[in-house]
Amino acid sequence: MNLIIEILKSALPASIPILLAALGGLFTWHANIFNISMEGMLLTSAFTSVVGSYLFESWWIGLLFGVAGSLAVSLLFAFFVLKMKTGEFITGIAINTFVAGATTYYLRQLFDVKGSLMDPRIVALPKWNIPIVKDIPVIGSIINGHAFPLYLTFFIIVPLVYVIIYKTPFGLRLRACGYDAKVIDSVGIKAERLKFISIMICGALCGVGGTFLSLGIMRMFTENMSNGRGWISLAIIILSLGNPVKVFAICIIFGITEGLGLTLQQVNIPNQITDMLPYLAVLAALYINSRQSKKKELKVKN
Amino acid sequence: MDQKTYIQMKDIVKVYPPDKIALNKVSVEIDAGEIHSIIGENGAGKSTLMKVLFGLEKANEGGIFMEGDKVNISTPQEAVKMGIGMVHQEFMLISEYTVIENIVLGDEPVRKGLLNLNASRVKLEKIMQDFKFDIPLDAKIKDISIAAQQKVEIVKLLFRDVNTLILDEPTAVLAPQETDELFVLLRRIKSQGKTIIFISHKLNEVLEISDRITVMRQGQHIWTKDNENLTKADLANAMVGRSVMMTVDKKPAVPGEVILKADNLTMQNVNVSHKKDLDQVSFEIHSGEILGVAGVEGNGQYELVQAIMGLAGAEGSIYIDSQDISGLSVKERRKLIAYVPQDRKRSGSSQEESILMNAIMTHHYVNDAISNKWGILKGRQCREMANRVIEGYQVSCQGADMNIGSLSGGNQQKVIVGREFELDSRILVVDQPVRGLDVGSIEYIHRRIVEKRDNGEAVLLASADLDELFNLSDRIIVMYNGKIVMEKNIEDTTKEEVGAYMLGAGGEKGED
Numbered sequence: 001m002n003l004i005i006e007i008l009k010s011a012l013p014a015s016i017p018i019l020l021a022a023l024g025g026l027f028t029w030h031a032n033i034f035n036i037s038m039e040g041m042l043l044t045s046a047f048t049s050v051v052g053s054y055l056f057e058s059w060w061i062g063l064l065f066g067v068a069g070s071l072a073v074s075l076l077f078a079f080f081v082l083k084m085k086t087g088e089f090i091t092g093i094a095i096n097t098f099v100a101g102a103t104t105y106y107l108r109q110l111f112d113v114k115g116s117l118m119d120p121r122i123v124a125l126p127k128w129n130i131p132i133v134k135d136i137p138v139i140g141s142i143i144n145g146h147a148f149p150l151y152l153t154f155f156i157i158v159p160l161v162y163v164i165i166y167k168t169p170f171g172l173r174l175r176a177c178g179y180d181a182k183v184i185d186s187v188g189i190k191a192e193r194l195k196f197i198s199i200m201i202c203g204a205l206c207g208v209g210g211t212f213l214s215l216g217i218m219r220m221f222t223e224n225m226s227n228g229r230g231w232i233s234l235a236i237i238i239l240s241l242g243n244p245v246k247v248f249a250i251c252i253i254f255g256i257t258e259g260l261g262l263t264l265q266q267v268n269i270p271n272q273i274t275d276m277l278p279y280l281a282v283l284a285a286l287y288i289n290s291r292q293s294k295k296k297e298l299k300v301k302n
Numbered sequence: 303m304d305q306k307t308y309i310q311m312k313d314i315v316k317v318y319p320p321d322k323i324a325l326n327k328v329s330v331e332i333d334a335g336e337i338h339s340i341i342g343e344n345g346a347g348k349s350t351l352m353k354v355l356f357g358l359e360k361a362n363e364g365g366i367f368m369e370g371d372k373v374n375i376s377t378p379q380e381a382v383k384m385g386i387g388m389v390h391q392e393f394m395l396i397s398e399y400t401v402i403e404n405i406v407l408g409d410e411p412v413r414k415g416l417l418n419l420n421a422s423r424v425k426l427e428k429i430m431q432d433f434k435f436d437i438p439l440d441a442k443i444k445d446i447s448i449a450a451q452q453k454v455e456i457v458k459l460l461f462r463d464v465n466t467l468i469l470d471e472p473t474a475v476l477a478p479q480e481t482d483e484l485f486v487l488l489r490r491i492k493s494q495g496k497t498i499i500f501i502s503h504k505l506n507e508v509l510e511i512s513d514r515i516t517v518m519r520q521g522q523h524i525w526t527k528d529n530e531n532l533t534k535a536d537l538a539n540a541m542v543g544r545s546v547m548m549t550v551d552k553k554p555a556v557p558g559e560v561i562l563k564a565d566n567l568t569m570q571n572v573n574v575s576h577k578k579d580l581d582q583v584s585f586e587i588h589s590g591e592i593l594g595v596a597g598v599e600g601n602g603q604y605e606l607v608q609a610i611m612g613l614a615g616a617e618g619s620i621y622i623d624s625q626d627i628s629g630l631s632v633k634e635r636r637k638l639i640a641y642v643p644q645d646r647k648r649s650g651s652s653q654e655e656s657i658l659m660n661a662i663m664t665h666h667y668v669n670d671a672i673s674n675k676w677g678i679l680k681g682r683q684c685r686e687m688a689n690r691v692i693e694g695y696q697v698s699c700q701g702a703d704m705n706i707g708s709l710s711g712g713n714q715q716k717v718i719v720g721r722e723f724e725l726d727s728r729i730l731v732v733d734q735p736v737r738g739l740d741v742g743s744i745e746y747i748h749r750r751i752v753e754k755r756d757n758g759e760a761v762l763l764a765s766a767d768l769d770e771l772f773n774l775s776d777r778i779i780v781m782y783n784g785k786i787v788m789e790k791n792i793e794d795t796t797k798e799e800v801g802a803y804m805l806g807a808g809g810e811k812g813e814d
Contacts, residue, residue, distance in 0.1 A: 163416070167416050167417055168412075168415060168416055168417055169410035169412055169417055171417075172399075172403060172407060172410060172417060173407065173408070175396075175398075176396045176399065176407055179396045179397070179398055179399075180394075180396055182394065183394045183395065183396055183407070184407070184408070186378065186390070186394040187394070187407055187408030187409070188377070188378060188379035188382070188408055189408050
């Protein structure tokens with residue numbers, strides 16, 4: 001029983017970085033940008049937030065640095081893709097590769113460490129105690145006591161993303177831009193501008209996600225810390241057809257299996273194997289999901 | 303300038319760099335509350351002129367005046383604010399969105415930051431009532447017909463309180479009875495005090511709908527006249543600048559032996575199990591004869607052509623010279639049949655390739671003169687072949703190495719027609735050969751088709767244009783619901799009769 005609580009408790013924060021990356025990527029997906037740079041954005045903000053937190057011994061400056069770092073990457077992406085008209089995929093790969101190298105390089109240059117940086121100067125994001133909930137047995141111990149962006153993400157950002165995409169003029173235009181940019185231009189709205197905004201939103205959300213990775217779940221930075229979460233977030237978006245609710249559900253599955261993996265490591269299963277678990281689970285979820293939608297399609301046809 | 307002039311375009315000059323003069327001091331006056339047609343061949347400048355008026359193109363010289371005041375229109379949004387709206391040939395609609403979402407897009411009603419579609423519903427329902435539209439506001443665009451989509455575009459403009467509607471070749475995508483319906487609608491819009499600018503090169507329609515007509519040719523304004531006592535010949539001559547044969551001069555057919563024979567062709571519809579795209583279709587075409595296939599789009603003409611070419615599977619048999627070709631591949635059939643497909647951009651040509659490449663396609667494996675026995679192309683012979691097509695079929699271009707995609711539709715079609723007509727085959731299948739082409743090109747291609755017939759080929763002509771069918775065909779079949787519901791010699795029938803059969807009326811052979 002304790003084990004299950006343990007797994008679920010670590011599952012919630014584990015799902016946050018990938019969820020925020022996927023929610024950010026939703027915006028660019030709906031604007032029809034093939035954006036894979038969430039990986040680079042997550043990694044950058046994981047690093048810059050630690051730098052900010054370290055330099056000023058403050059979590060909120062850490063968060064600020066995290067978001068700023070990620071926004072810098074999204075500006076770079078937007079500059080190349082929208083202004084210079086380079087290929088989205090190529091640009092994304094270039095950015096991700098560049099970020100992987102740059103964060104490692106500066107980690108070694110600035111802090112003179114290899115692998116990971118842990119330091120008492122790094123201040124983690126504050127954890128929230130939720131009154132009433134924390135006293136409920138089992139549920140309280142699962143839900144209570146996480147870094148605060150977790151609650152903001154679950155209870156504010158997820159519904160907000162849904163509302164913005166499906167219930168506001170901006171969302172209507174954004175999705176229209178994704179279906180056919182010419183149409184949106186024809187009614188006097190610049191598709192380019194919508195695309196730019198979507199990339200910036202993606203950057204901001206990935207910035208929070210990356211910060212949560214280094215200052216929310218842990219209190220350290222490790223080389224290549226994002227570890228493919230940005231990539232898998234794109235897979236989740238594409239195969240859930242940009243539906244925020246499905247994205248949310250799959251990200252929770254990811255979190256649970258990651259929590260499970262961490263727990264299994266304690267019983268002598270090699271961590272390379274347990275590290276695979278969340279990704280396998282996501283693939284399985286996507287497979288089942290797309291099979292079901294295919295079945296539905298068939299039913300509609302007949 | 304007289305009192306009722308509403309929009310005046312004065313001495314408009316538009317030069318595309320480096321030196322292509324698209325509009326040369328064009329002046330047009332549009333009166334309030336009229337239907338004013340602007341006609342001209344492809345490249346005459348009518349679309350460019352409208353783009354200037356709608357703020358899509360900036361004129362190098364000249365000015366636009368509305369009710370006497372000079373106005374500056376540099377974006378479509380400014381045009382809409384001035385009350386000028388345009389329905390493009392290519393619809394600007396999101397097919398996944400509903401009708402109402404498409405209409406409000408860019409101009410959305412908002413309550414507390416959220417979309418509030420219901421706020422527009424009242425206004426829209428009033429527009430729909432005033433103009434008698436019947437489109438379901440909550441249906442998705444992809445689920446409604448092309449004609450209904452066009453109406454959505456018009457409602458979009460009315461929703462934005464536009465006074466002047468520019469319609470760019472609106473009938474190009476419509477079946478005959480849908481065109482009639484559109485015209486009723488346009489007259490109703492006019493009767494409510496709106497002004498309509500109608501761009502077209504279909505002369506019948508222009509004569510039917512217009513109050514006044516402006517003719518353009520090669521970037522110049524030729525004349526503007528009231529639509530009184532004008533004939534098709536007047537318009538055609540002004541458009542082309544020389545007299546044009548409106549009907550093809552053709553000798554009576556001398557049909558020979560049967561060349562192509564279809565026997566009980568039946569094709570199942572892929573989506574609906576009880577529906578048949580082709581239902582026991584049988585016919586024969588003799589040498590030296592043009593068989594016209596009439597029908598409202600979607601009644602099996604397209605599928606019939608696909609079945610003959612082997613592009614879609616069908617039950618039943620197809621014979622050429624009494625040989626059953628049903629088992630032959632598309633490639634094998636292409637050796638026997640010259641084929642001009644309906645969609646010149648997707649199946650007729652490779653838009654990214656040069657004229658040269660497009661001109662030798664198919665020839666490359668049937669014509670020994672341009673390739674050797676190992677299938678390696680002979681460069682010089684290929685070029686000669688391409689030049690023969692360019693010269694022989696009057697393709698206006700700057701050499702065989704130009705991309706075919708950069709040519710006008712008419713010239714692209716001439717390359718395709720040229721390629722196919724150069725094939726040494728005895729059967730010609732042409733599907734909508736002149737759709738979207740200008741008068742000059744139509745005349746030319748029609749003459750070539752008749753020439754082919756006179757050379758003893760068997761021709762199958764599928765067309766949605768009754769004028770074309772009556773001009774060319776020797777015999778006509780009408781398709782309805784995948785069946786042949788009428789077959790007659792052309793001199794024994796009338797357009798009215800064929801039209802009635804196309805709509806499924808008057809057909810005792812057709813069901814439901």
